[in-house]
Amino acid sequence: MRLQKALLPIALSMLILLSGCTTKDTITVGTQTFTETKILGYMYKYLIEQGSNVNVDVKTDLSSSPFIVNALKENEIQLGTLYTGEIFNDWFPIQQTKDKQSVLRQAQQGFSKYYHYKWYTPLGFENTYAFTVTKEVADKYNLKKISDLRKVAKEMRLGVDTSWMERDNDGYKPFVKTYGLSFKNVFPMEINLVYKAVANKQMDIVLAYSSDARIKQYNLVTLEDDRHFFPPYDASTVALEETLKKYPAMDKALKKLSGKIDIDTMRTLNAKVDIDMQEPEQVAKEFLQQQGLLKK
Structure with missing residues (x-):
């Protein structure tokens, strides 16, 4: 009996220690095959892991943007990068227009209403x-x-x-x-x-x-698109609303990138990977640190 009493404080201490070592939840970001989506995917990873108690896996080379939309729908991934012109792929009823703000508004409202995705304020560049x-x-x-x-x-x-x-x-x-x-x-x-x-x-x-x-x-x-065939393709972070509701700190972390990357910056970052042969993960990390968004 005395031995049991002596061991009780030790057992309680072990339970307290174990309760503090709970495994972090993991979410997945998906990227297309082209470079900038991979760089952006790792930016999301670093910002989320720094600002929340969540681990992030980056799943690269998921074919095209429609594949990203469907992977989100099936909850195979929880966030990615999409472009406003994606609304013209028959995901939901739209008003035909080439006006940038109208296309953005329809992307934000339509993907929220029909798919429950949050379409963030654009990152700051267009990739048409x-x-x-x-x-x-x-x-x-x-x-x-x-x-x-x-x-x-x-x-x-x-x-x-x-x-x-x-x-x-x-x-x-x-x-x-x-x-x-x-x-x-x-x-x-x-x-x-x-x-x-x-x-x-x-x-x-x-x-x-x-x-x-x-x-x-x-x-x-x-060559100039003189008949204005192509719609706007402003890049935005897109995430599942359910995931953001579960991890509010993730939403706060992702908002930090909105409007932060103009076209010249994105071309420079792409060049580091496609021309200088650097790794997307390293390019993403260095950019965030230079911008003061990620601790060194």
Whole structure:
């Protein structure tokens, strides 16, 4: 009996210690295949882990933005990066417009109403589709805008992001219909391959991403979307409302990035990965520390 009494304080002490060592909950951020979403994914990770009692896994290369929308829907991931033009992929009824504020408002209201996602204030940059050619090709055919392609498209090989071919409202089929174009060949490929393909003359024209630093690296010329085919594509953090309700500190952490990254900054960060071959995780960490958003 005396032994039991002697052991009781020790047992209570162990219970107190164990109660303080509870396992942290884990959430998952999903990224697409292109670089900036990976950099942003790690920014989310660092900010959330610093500001809350939650661990964050980063799941990369989840194909296209529609895949991110569906992964959120299935709760396979709890947050990611999406672009306002995603509303044109038939997720819910929308008002047809190209006005940036109207598109943003519809993204925020529609994804909240129909999917219970929180669509944050944009990060500060737009990443739209950009038809690009080498300066040599632009000079040869006097190409300045997409409409100029009508006279030469039938002789040209076009390289495009695979996921763009599958988009019903802002993809290949409505694009060629809007501009009245017919290309010699169309080659779907992973977005990271298009830049070298056109620079090495394997393609005559490619569909690039406007925030990609490799446009400048390969001295490519972007053709003006003179018929305003593409809608706004402002980048935003998107998260499950249920997850944010469960972890209020996560919401506070994510708000810190809104409006903090302009197009030049994003291109610079992308260049560090795509050109300088740095790791997205390290690039994200250094940026946050430089901005005073992450403790060193």
